[in-house]
Amino acid sequence: MTHSPLQTVPLFTIGPVPVTEPVLVTWGIMAVLVLFSAAVTRRLTLAPSTAQTVLESFVSVFDDQIRGTMQVDPAPYRALIGTIFIFILVANWSSLVPGIEAPTAHLETDAAFGLIVFGATIFYGVRTLGLAGYLATFTRPTWVMIPLNIVEQITRTFSLIVRLFGNMMSGVFIGAIVLSLAGLFVPIPFMALDVLTGAIQAYIFTVLAMVYIGAALAEGRQDSPVNPERK
Amino acid sequence: MNNAIQMISIFAAAMAVSFGAIGPALGEGRAVAAAMDAIARQPESAGTISRTLFVGLAMIETMAIYALVIALLVLFANPFAK
Numbered sequence: 001m002t003h004s005p006l007q008t009v010p011l012f013t014i015g016p017v018p019v020t021e022p023v024l025v026t027w028g029i030m031a032v033l034v035l036f037s038a039a040v041t042r043r044l045t046l047a048p049s050t051a052q053t054v055l056e057s058f059v060s061v062f063d064d065q066i067r068g069t070m071q072v073d074p075a076p077y078r079a080l081i082g083t084i085f086i087f088i089l090v091a092n093w094s095s096l097v098p099g100i101e102a103p104t105a106h107l108e109t110d111a112a113f114g115l116i117v118f119g120a121t122i123f124y125g126v127r128t129l130g131l132a133g134y135l136a137t138f139t140r141p142t143w144v145m146i147p148l149n150i151v152e153q154i155t156r157t158f159s160l161i162v163r164l165f166g167n168m169m170s171g172v173f174i175g176a177i178v179l180s181l182a183g184l185f186v187p188i189p190f191m192a193l194d195v196l197t198g199a200i201q202a203y204i205f206t207v208l209a210m211v212y213i214g215a216a217l218a219e220g221r222q223d224s225p226v227n228p229e230r231k
Numbered sequence: 232m233n234n235a236i237q238m239i240s241i242f243a244a245a246m247a248v249s250f251g252a253i254g255p256a257l258g259e260g261r262a263v264a265a266a267m268d269a270i271a272r273q274p275e276s277a278g279t280i281s282r283t284l285f286v287g288l289a290m291i292e293t294m295a296i297y298a299l300v301i302a303l304l305v306l307f308a309n310p311f312a313k
Binding site: 004005006007159162163165166167169170200201203204207208211 | 282285286289292293296297299300303304307308
């Protein structure tokens with residue numbers, strides 16, 4: 001019997017704080033991404049090297065996506081959106097390294113991301129519209145909708161968390177079950193499918209984060225049409 | 232008594248996934264068919280359509296994922312089976 005996907009086993013403890021495997025993998029991914037970005041952006045030149053070209057193409061793709069989805073200037077949102085996408089993508093694909101389980105296959109990592117998006121929605125909404133303006137968006141279209149709008153904020157964050165968790169966890173789980181049933185090479189097609197799922201889920205998480213933040217901004221602009229991709 | 236609860240839990244988990252997958256499967260089929268139709272009519276807007284399609288499919292798929300999570304809760308975090 002495989003262990004429960006809802007539990008995490010602490011590897012060791014630092015003082016009173018138990019450290020689990022997802023936390024350790026998350027730290028590793030953070031270190032790799034930060035060191036890579038720092039190493040590449042240390043010497044930015046007008047005639048870019050290969051690594052700088054890769055980074056620049058990433059940034060321009062993010063800018064196009066943000067501009068297309070949120071219909072705003074991408075500069076204030078590029079760092080958050082780009083980091084979310086790259087981190088989730090690397091975290092989903094980190095299961096390709098032998099011995100490492102993707103940290104997004106555990107509920108806690110996804111909950112952290114969902115809460116970051118939830119906080120960013122409120123932060124950017126308040127920063128753009130002001131506190132009164134942001135709170136006034138809850139009364140659109142009428143004040144009767146206030147409870148529904150509040151519930152929507154919570155449920156969509158919850159569905160964001162459970163969507164990423166469920167997709168990644170099901171991949172790990174199916175892999176473990178197939179490996180316990182059949183031999184060495186049988187789980188490989190499932191792992192290939194898992195790579196595709198990981199990329200799509202990273203993209204979808206990022207697009208939904210953009211849509212949620214963009215909806216918080218767009219509801220304040222009464223004259224503009226509401227974002228067509230809004231849920 | 233405990234054994235009976237575990238048997239019912241496994242059955243309930245299978246039921247949750249099997250019936251919970253029917254609705255999203257039909258919905259995703261309709262969504263993909265509509266997107267194919269739209270792309271066949273307007274191949275130049277294939278990028279926008281497929282981007283919106285992926286987001287929509289993720290929304291629909293979440294329903295099946297909810298059923299899966301409920302099944303795992305029933306199997307592994309069942310409060311009555313301890």
